[in-house]
Amino acid sequence: MENDKIALTFAESKGFISVDFQEKWNGFDVYIAQPEDMLIIGYPTFILVKDGVARENKTSEIYSLMHFTEVPPDTTESLG
Numbered sequence: 001m002e003n004d005k006i007a008l009t010f011a012e013s014k015g016f017i018s019v020d021f022q023e024k025w026n027g028f029d030v031y032i033a034q035p036e037d038m039l040i041i042g043y044p045t046f047i048l049v050k051d052g053v054a055r056e057n058k059t060s061e062i063y064s065l066m067h068f069t070e071v072p073p074d075t076t077e078s079l080g
Helices: 002-013 059-065
Strands: 018-025 028-034 046-050 053-056
Touching: 002 018, 002 028, 002 046, 002 053, 018 046, 046 059
Parallel strands: none
Antiparallel strands: 018 028, 028 046, 046 053
């Protein structure tokens, strides 16, 4: 329960209003940060808590946290 409070405090400092516990991952408790009235387009914001310290997910962790087995190919190249 202590990690729930730590995650919520961290999320609130980033402008979110709540967190939902998702799972344990690599020794972290993982939460998804929930906005109040914002529509989020794109990847969710994950809050990771371990040893009493919260942090936001790193870009390199997002696919693992979302349980993708492969990183999608780069789609920023021109199709022309």
